[in-house]
Amino acid sequence: MVTSVHQLDDGAWVSVNDSREVNVSDLWQLARSDFCGCEQADFLAEGFVEVSAAAGRVEARIAGRCIACGEEGVTDWLELGRADPESGEFRSVVPESVHVPDRRRRLATPE
């Protein structure tokens, strides 16, 4: 099945196959990112700006702030999790573990 993904309620959360899966207010650990000068950004997700899904891999660009240095902005693409291509079941990544944003351009639908 095609993975349906969108952000809703002013970017408050990401829906995967009509199920609320990822919320704002989590802290994400970002490594090797250009987001700020911190070796590892301690990033508060305040709003999902863009979302995309390809081959079950759900990604988003997130607006927020590094709570260590205070830098504000929008991240590059971050993997939020994967949806099973057959059942549609979504498995989220763990925000508190370390993530590496991906600058690659990909098709996305602004909401």
Place this chain on the structure above:
Amino acid sequence: MPSKVEGWKSEAYGNEVREHILEFAEEGWDAIPEDEHDAWFERFKWWGLYHQRKGQESYFMMRIGTPNGVLEPGQLEVVADVADEYARGPVDNPEFGGAVCDWTTRQSIQLHWIKLEDIPDIWEELEAVGLSTQQACGDSWRNIVGCPVAGKDTEEFIDAWPVAEKLNERFKGNEDHTNLPRKWKVSVTGCSEGCGQGDINDLAFEPAVKEIAGEEVKGFNVRVGGGLARKEPRFARSIDVFCTPDEVGDVAGACSTLFREHGDREDRFNARIKFLVDEWGTEKFRRVLQEEFVDFDLRSAGEDLRDEYTYNAGDGEHGDHVGVHEQPDGNYYVGLSVLVGRMGADDTRELARLADEYGSGEVRITQRQNLIVTDVDSDRLDAFLDEPLLEDYSPDPHPFMRGSIACTGTEYCSLSIVETKNRQVRYARWLKENVEVPAGVEDFHIHLSGCTASCAQPQIADISLRGMKTRKDGEPVEAFDIGLGGGLGENPQFADWVEMRVAADEVPGYVENLLAVYEQRRRDGESFREFIARHEEDDLNGLAEPEETSYEDPYMHNTKMTWYPYADEDDMSASPAPTNGQGEPLPSDD
């Protein structure tokens, strides 16, 4: 390419959604196809229904739009009855109990824990007395706001209430204006004090006078493109247009149609009209309005009254509508302080009884989350003021209780980062008990918003609090960015954000330290806002220190990770939702 929400709206939106809601309610929660949840919940908003956050599936927030905040005789009692019967969740709130009414900063009413199955009965009860949830949320004309004592104010320049009423009648349910690119917030102000807060609305009608055919005519100047959300605050900008009260509807309709045709439907983050005004400028906006959307000559702006505006201007003259005030007819209106705008159903019902006994039965909601009982006979004023209920909802409250506003927060809202209302109650109580009020300060505005959506209007307060996170001893805790010196008046000013990521339990200590600095260093007669304004931004940073005090905060953990922050078993997995019409958990597919 139009956004996904636009796609859903093009399939069904507006008035027609009501029939679908009634069908779903008849059949129950499971009748909404799982793969259509997001589309339907987006459409439900148009009828004032907002699906509550994760962990509270199948429960809705219901918003009732009351134009200009006016609750006519008999309506408040019905609101109390509806809240009592239908707005009870699985767990009570520890500060407010179960079944509460929230009075909002847009003069509306919000009820929580509404079940889909109960909506037809609720609508029947509300509509029987002329109340409606239509267009209370969604991409359309929202509840029209204004000076809450329009028609009953000694400072009135022109009575804005009939103007707001006509706009409401014309644009609620109007198919031409059903589906706008985004929300459309309108304010009509008739007083000379600026109480309508037009500056922060998409479309504002503000009192003005203009000479027409040799005669001075009272009417309104028009401003567009105000708003506070998403760290992109804007004050509404003049488009150099004056209209008479009879012309307001046509001009408003033309502006709304311009927004419908030219607003951004591809990117919802860029859709509010403030961004179109940014892009076009006011001259182009006026030109397009004239050339494409009206068939009469727009007049140039009249002489406004903005240099008389005192509302929320920081000088203490007219910070709100709390207190006892004489009306032009010799009766009185009594503004009652409702801390964070939340009132239990029993208290709401008692207030409805008092309004009926001592006044005309009318009650009005202010943009500071307070209530006003109007038309109190002068002979009965003292007896009304002696009523026990007014000990809790005082017309003469302590300044910290009086000035506290808070949004919904993580209790129900998907977007909020932090807990808000219960925390603001605790802040206000602690400040009242522990902090000396600087001499002469009767009204001190602290607005607490859980996120950048700014529903508590934090940017126009003496002290602005916006939800954040920080780490304390390595652990993530709820926190706030702190802004200072915002307000309205002749020269409106957004707060400067000066202290970032202050742990929530250190905010009261910061306020205490800040007010001590103000008391020590202020010049003669200098208001807090003036004191802040004469400091450079760099000096404001560090003006006072955040500090732990005797204040205790039970909500420091990540309240968003709970299904309900005040439940004994608050883990998401302990949620009873979704439930059926009796509130019993529905079987899970897992």
